Amino acid sequence: MLQKKNYTVAVVGATGVIGREVVELLEERNFPVHELIPLASERSAGEKVEFFGRNWAVEKLAGSSFKGVDIAFFAAGTAQSLAFASVAVSAGAVVIDTSNAFRNDPAIPLIVPEVNSHVIPRHAGIIANPHSSTIGMVLVLKPIHDAAKIRRAVVTTFQSASGMGKNAIDELAQQTVSLLNFRDIKKSAYPHQIAFNCIPHDGEFLDSGDTTEEIGLANETRRIMEDDTIRVTATSVHVPVFRCYSESVNIEMEKKIPADEIRAILSSAPGILVYDDPARNLYPMAIDVAGKDEIYVGRIRKDVSLPNGINLWLVIDNVRKGAALNAVQIAEHLVK
Amino acid sequence: MLQKKNYTVAVVGATGVIGREVVELLEERNFPVHELIPLASERSAGEKVEFFGRNWAVEKLAGSSFKGVDIAFFAAGTAQSLAFASVAVSAGAVVIDTSNAFRNDPAIPLIVPEVNSHVIPRHAGIIANPHSSTIGMVLVLKPIHDAAKIRRAVVTTFQSASGMGKNAIDELAQQTVSLLNFRDIKKSAYPHQIAFNCIPHDGEFLDSGDTTEEIGLANETRRIMEDDTIRVTATSVHVPVFRCYSESVNIEMEKKIPADEIRAILSSAPGILVYDDPARNLYPMAIDVAGKDEIYVGRIRKDVSLPNGINLWLVIDNVRKGAALNAVQIAEHLVK
Numbered sequence A, B: 001m002l003q004k005k006n007y008t009v010a011v012v013g014a015t016g017v018i019g020r021e022v023v024e025l026l027e028e029r030n031f032p033v034h035e036l037i038p039l040a041s042e043r044s045a046g047e048k049v050e051f052f053g054r055n056w057a058v059e060k061l062a063g064s065s066f067k068g069v070d071i072a073f074f075a076a077g078t079a080q081s082l083a084f085a086s087v088a089v090s091a092g093a094v095v096i097d098t099s100n101a102f103r104n105d106p107a108i109p110l111i112v113p114e115v116n117s118h119v120i121p122r123h124a125g126i127i128a129n130p131h132s133s134t135i136g137m138v139l140v141l142k143p144i145h146d147a148a149k150i151r152r153a154v155v156t157t158f159q160s161a162s163g164m165g166k167n168a169i170d171e172l173a174q175q176t177v178s179l180l181n182f183r184d185i186k187k188s189a190y191p192h193q194i195a196f197n198c199i200p201h202d203g204e205f206l207d208s209g210d211t212t213e214e215i216g217l218a219n220e221t222r223r224i225m226e227d228d229t230i231r232v233t234a235t236s237v238h239v240p241v242f243r244c245y246s247e248s249v250n251i252e253m254e255k256k257i258p259a260d261e262i263r264a265i266l267s268s269a270p271g272i273l274v275y276d277d278p279a280r281n282l283y284p285m286a287i288d289v290a291g292k293d294e295i296y297v298g299r300i301r302k303d304v305s306l307p308n309g310i311n312l313w314l315v316i317d318n319v320r321k322g323a324a325l326n327a328v329q330i331a332e333h334l335v336k
Helices: A017-028 A078-090 A113-122 A132-148 A166-180 A212-225 A259-267 A320-335 B017-028 B078-090 B113-122 B132-148 B166-180 B212-225 B259-267 B320-335
Strands: A007-012 A033-040 A048-051 A054-057 A071-074 A094-097 A126-128 A150-159 A231-238 A245-253 A272-274 A295-302 A309-316 B007-012 B033-040 B048-051 B054-057 B071-074 B094-097 B126-128 B150-159 B231-238 B245-253 B272-274 B295-302 B309-316
Touching: A007 A017, A007 A078, A017 A033, A017 A048, A017 A320, A033 A048, A033 A054, A071 A078, A071 A320, A078 A094, A078 A126, A094 A320, A113 A132, A113 A212, A113 A320, A132 A150, A132 A212, A132 A231, A132 A245, A132 A259, A132 A272, A132 A295, A132 A309, A132 A320, A150 A212, A150 B150, A166 B166, A212 A231, A231 B245, A231 B309, A245 B231, A259 A272, A259 A295, A259 A309, A309 B231, B007 B017, B007 B078, B017 B033, B017 B048, B017 B320, B033 B048, B033 B054, B071 B078, B071 B320, B078 B094, B078 B126, B094 B320, B113 B132, B113 B212, B113 B320, B132 B150, B132 B212, B132 B231, B132 B245, B132 B259, B132 B272, B132 B295, B132 B309, B132 B320, B150 B212, B212 B231, B259 B272, B259 B295, B259 B309
Parallel strands: A007 A033, A007 A071, A071 A094, A094 A126, A150 A231, A272 A295, B007 B033, B007 B071, B071 B094, B094 B126, B150 B231, B272 B295
Antiparallel strands: A048 A054, A150 A245, A245 A309, A295 A309, B048 B054, B150 B245, B245 B309, B295 B309
């Protein structure tokens, strides 16, 4: 653990969607920051980041950026993390990485603090944030697993543009405007038109026909929950939504637990808001969860096709708890 | 079966999304129509429907509308079907209904012609079209069931606005424009904002927490496939897409069949186009399937969480094969 009163904190990708949220959360949660070092690509260098009423100039990310840095949040994408995380560690910083650069490395802690904060001290300089979809999954699965042992989960995700950064957000908006004006669309962030469409493709395709992110979701879930017996299969889908990931989750348990009890278990679990009143048309939706710290869970009901099955629907703000908040919570554990 | 050279055909809801498609398909498929009687509510009476180069005046739907009618397509919604289908039958017509008015009546044939056309002759005047999601499901499940016996399917749907009619289509477009112009939105077709959102709510909620449509999908699947042992659980979701339903389907089989063989089985099955080349970023998407007769199936892959499991992704044009085309195909069987 780090033992100071105030910390020098770098944010790599400080002008990006996740980086901005990290800076906002550091202020909102009153993180003990002595000096903020916002870093970004050359294009964004010179921009300002507001933090505790002061404007901090964005510096160009370089090998020398991490001198004196205690904690470095990496939120600039996989390539930057692979190139600069070890540089930051060599300079003495602890790296909290929100990209997928280190999620598959078994030596690097993969952390959702509500579930496995005890693994944080094992880090050797780098701590990885899981995929947003995984964070939503494990927050819900862990308390159910503790009560009823989960055998298998089948998940289908509904992922928003913000998970792919500013370019994807702009692309969704621009394509939408173009289509409503009967103009041709441009695409670069997504492989196909995202406006008014669903794209069942997140990550790279493997020979098996799964994507890296689908397999990652299964592997990350098992690792964070520290139980290799949990079987998970995922289908990851991009939908024309700006913020928040929704997930349709089907769960097979060893023990039979009625839906009401699952609801009670989740109500007292950390990081979760049970939002489940169908009679009043209340269930989690992306537009309601944007900006929220908790993941919302609803549509909790018995799966009629299984003796010990449960269906539920969860929504996570992928920018916040799915990335920036989870990273800041890890930092809070580091300095505790 | 009907035995004429040419038929008098009524289309109830002829100015609606599905009704218009029925009229187009009757022409496109050269259905032997002697006289077309387009029917609609008072509001639409007097409008014209083009059919084989001639304009047919839309008449107001009334008890007297069905005199001399051989086949009546009902595509105006549940209330009109409940009110007028028996009137049409009394007048001597065979009713093909695309609403959910009769889907749960075990005495009324529920038909997807590729799967259970042999049940058509059992009708007593009314034949029901299944839910669009069910039609997509059973077209894919039937050939797999014949080869490997399906034990269980877990499905999550991504449903488009056109499934709820013109009002929902307009609402999605108007909400989208309003939001992009920072104006307040109006809602009436959907219980919540649909633009840039996902709504896990199709149909009415039951005490179990499922919706009528989710339970309907399971029951309809078993009925059409004539096997009560197939277990199905569904989560039905509205997404901001204008046309086509996508479905993420996880299948557990009794027999182990590799993904390649499933692909081959589906390739030779009726009504299906296997569209599955991830290396070239080819998989079914709503924007590609709109206007197509076939349902598209892709992302066919082993489910790593089950010994005998398969995941796949299908897209069906809910207006066409999910409603109008299926109804016209039933009519073709009637006059064959």
